[in-house]
Amino acid sequence: MTRNTEPLLEVADLHVSVGDKPILQGLSLSVAAGEVHGIMGPNGSGKSTLAHVLAGREGYTVTAGSVRFRGLDLLAMAPEERSRAGVFLGFQYPVEIPGVNNVYLLRAALNAQRKHRGEPEMDSVQFMRLARERARLMQMGEQFMSRGVNEGFSGGEKKRNEIFQMAMLEPQFAVLDETDSGLDIDALKVVAGGVNSLRDGRRSFILVTHYQRLLDYIEPDFVHVLAGGRIVRTGDKSLATELESQGYDALVGST
Amino acid sequence: MSVELIGNAARRVSTAAVAWLEPARQAALLTLRESGLPTTASEEWRYTDLGPAIARLAPAGELRPALDVAATAWPDLLLETGWPVCLIVDGSLQSGADSRVRQFSAVQEQDRAFLAGAVADSRSQPSALADLNAALLGDGTFVDLPAGVTDAAPLYLACATSTAAATASRIVIRCGRQRRATLLLHFLSASACASSTVVDIHCEAGAELSLVVLQDQSDDAIHLGCERVSVAAGASLDMVMLDAGAGLARNDLLVTLADAGARLRLASLMVGDGARHVDQYCRIEHRGTSTSSQVTVRGIADEGSRLVFNGKVIVHPGAKGADAAMRNQNLLLSAAAEVDTRPELEINENEVRCSHGATTGQLDQNALFYLRSRGIADTAARRMLLGAFAREILARLPAGLSASGLLAGIGRHRDLWRDWAGAS
Numbered sequence: 001m002t003r004n005t006e007p008l009l010e011v012a013d014l015h016v017s018v019g020d021k022p023i024l025q026g027l028s029l030s031v032a033a034g035e036v037h038g039i040m041g042p043n044g045s046g047k048s049t050l051a052h053v054l055a056g057r058e059g060y061t062v063t064a065g066s067v068r069f070r071g072l073d074l075l076a077m078a079p080e081e082r083s084r085a086g087v088f089l090g091f092q093y094p095v096e097i098p099g100v101n102n103v104y105l106l107r108a109a110l111n112a113q114r115k116h117r118g119e120p121e122m123d124s125v126q127f128m129r130l131a132r133e134r135a136r137l138m139q140m141g142e143q144f145m146s147r148g149v150n151e152g153f154s155g156g157e158k159k160r161n162e163i164f165q166m167a168m169l170e171p172q173f174a175v176l177d178e179t180d181s182g183l184d185i186d187a188l189k190v191v192a193g194g195v196n197s198l199r200d201g202r203r204s205f206i207l208v209t210h211y212q213r214l215l216d217y218i219e220p221d222f223v224h225v226l227a228g229g230r231i232v233r234t235g236d237k238s239l240a241t242e243l244e245s246q247g248y249d250a251l252v253g254s255t
Numbered sequence: 256m257s258v259e260l261i262g263n264a265a266r267r268v269s270t271a272a273v274a275w276l277e278p279a280r281q282a283a284l285l286t287l288r289e290s291g292l293p294t295t296a297s298e299e300w301r302y303t304d305l306g307p308a309i310a311r312l313a314p315a316g317e318l319r320p321a322l323d324v325a326a327t328a329w330p331d332l333l334l335e336t337g338w339p340v341c342l343i344v345d346g347s348l349q350s351g352a353d354s355r356v357r358q359f360s361a362v363q364e365q366d367r368a369f370l371a372g373a374v375a376d377s378r379s380q381p382s383a384l385a386d387l388n389a390a391l392l393g394d395g396t397f398v399d400l401p402a403g404v405t406d407a408a409p410l411y412l413a414c415a416t417s418t419a420a421a422t423a424s425r426i427v428i429r430c431g432r433q434r435r436a437t438l439l440l441h442f443l444s445a446s447a448c449a450s451s452t453v454v455d456i457h458c459e460a461g462a463e464l465s466l467v468v469l470q471d472q473s474d475d476a477i478h479l480g481c482e483r484v485s486v487a488a489g490a491s492l493d494m495v496m497l498d499a500g501a502g503l504a505r506n507d508l509l510v511t512l513a514d515a516g517a518r519l520r521l522a523s524l525m526v527g528d529g530a531r532h533v534d535q536y537c538r539i540e541h542r543g544t545s546t547s548s549q550v551t552v553r554g555i556a557d558e559g560s561r562l563v564f565n566g567k568v569i570v571h572p573g574a575k576g577a578d579a580a581m582r583n584q585n586l587l588l589s590a591a592a593e594v595d596t597r598p599e600l601e602i603n604e605n606e607v608r609c610s611h612g613a614t615t616g617q618l619d620q621n622a623l624f625y626l627r628s629r630g631i632a633d634t635a636a637r638r639m640l641l642g643a644f645a646r647e648i649l650a651r652l653p654a655g656l657s658a659s660g661l662l663a664g665i666g667r668h669r670d671l672w673r674d675w676a677g678a679s
Contacts, residue, residue: 105629
């Protein structure tokens with residue numbers, strides 16, 4: 001696990017509050033290209049806050065620290081700019097947007113990214129070919145594509161749709177926020193398969209999760225334990241096993 | 256005082272061509288004199304002051320001469336629908352030969368009693384807007400869709416107002432027994448005008464009428480509209496209303512579901528920007544058994560606009576099995592905009608199913624963030640969400656009327672409408 005590249009993402013001493021309440025309190029994390037990091041931690045430790053702050057959600061106040069992504073000041077960028085620069089957030093609770101078609105959103109999103117990179121728009125034939133191929137990977141039928149974004153999707157379908165979107169947008173870096181929650185074992189395998197198919201040695205992932213289970217299917221390079229708004233332990237995948245058997249309290253003390 | 260303005264204006268209207276309407280006009284004027292014009296003291300008119308509209312509609316001084324009708328390039332303002340068009344300017348049928356459409360002054364004698372009855376009908380659904388329209392009426396348009404005819408092309412009625420003052424347009428639509436028909440009514444103007452437009456709609460037993468009402472008057476216009484509808488046994492009216500124009504618009508939709516099995520489906524969209532004021536009053540009366548009304552009214556209030564929805568469903572004694580749902584949903588896009596909504600139910604019968612509700616809120620911030628997190632720019636994401644909101648209504652446009660074709664022609668927010676209509 002030696003590193004010979006510049007980190008893709010560098011989070012340094014990040015402090016984040018919601019209202020007056022400090023959530024992240026000096027979080028530092030470095031993710032190099034191609035790496036998969038698992039972040040585990042008890043409820044309220046700041047896992048989802050980290051995911052949201054990286055994607056640029058409003059309502060969080062960064063009081064100190066910095067986040068650099070490919071050398072860019074990520075915190076200064078709007079959510080759409082982050083996305084176009086290659087950041088993807090897989091939502092814990094994907095939003096239902098009736099009236100906005102799933103495929104329409106994806107095509108608009110993909111073309112926004114291509115435009116940003118100075119590439120021509122993808123025509124609808126090319127686009128649909130790609131979309132069908134990637135949807136097959138996620139075992140999503142055509143009917144999902146023609147529906148409103150996540151409209152009437154089950155929990156598992158929503159999560160598969162997140163990974164489908166990721167597969168279409170091919171980000172440099174993805175934060176998957178509890179993508180495993182609410183999934184049965186079959187759906188978990190599909191989702192993990194989708195993520196694994198996108199591991200190409202250059203793309204990086206942060207997997208935020210409560211459970212070791214996800215990390216059985218997507219093997220992480222590093223596992224971090226987040227507690228009290230900081231990373232308190234870092235190890236390899238065996239740390240996840242250790243956590244699962246001993247619980248958070250034993251490892252990090254009561255928080 | 257305002258009633259006298261109308262009385263004066265009424266005297267100046269040339270009525271020779273429709274002398275048989277005179278009793279109906281006088282009766283309407285009498286009703287106005289007796290009950291007075293509504294003021295903001297009444298619940299129905301709480302948010303809209305009719306005074307300035309009356310002052311423009313029936314000015315105290317000499318009437319300004321009418322604009323040269325031919326000089327206005329009306330055809331340029333018409334929409335591309337591919338349907339037969341009839342153009343009505345200031346209440347008079349100008350062009351468009353269609354056997355279904357006639358001037359009041361050209362109808363056959365046997366239809367006069369029906370038309371006079373329709374114009375004067377203030378019993379079932381009283382309306383000051385209908386009365387002042389009747390008082391100012393010089394002529395009108397009769398759309399007769401007799402029973403036993405099928406597969407006729409849809410019809411596009413463009414109702415334009417050209418003069419700076421005192422114009423009233425009346426359209427009476429009779430949809431005969433078992434008749435299926437589709438109509439587009441388009442209200443437009445090219446200048447600051449005040450227009451009073453009343454549409455009387457009679458759906459006879461078993462008729463199925465699909466009606467689109469598009470109000471796209473110019474920004475400085477005052478629009479006083481009223482649709483008075485009666486739906487007979489087993490008949491249905493499927494209505495889409497789009498309120499996209501005029502500086503001040505007040506519309507009364509008065510529906511009587513008169514007999515067993517009569518149905519109304521209404522989808523309406525109001526769009527407010529600038530200092531626009533749109534007041535939609537809606538009164539649905541269930542009189543027959545097993546009648547149904549499904550009403551969805553959506554409003555988008557931006558900038559300093561004000562939208563009012565005042566809706567009332569009344570289930571009369573005897574209307575067993577009535578099924579009524581009234582929904583009003585609004586998006587408030589600016590701190591300076593205002594939405595006033597009041598859906599109401601009045602139920603005087605057991606064994607009915609009625610619901611109503613209203614919501615007013617901002618764009619869903621979660622949805623907005625979700626779209627932006629996928630790389631969609633903030634402005635584009637907002638447009639997508641607005642489009643999704645609008646399309647719930649636009650999706651109800653009848654088959655054969657392409658939303659994008661129709662809406663691309665709407666003067667106001669041309670891009671936005673096109674966007675809303677096209678993207679899915």
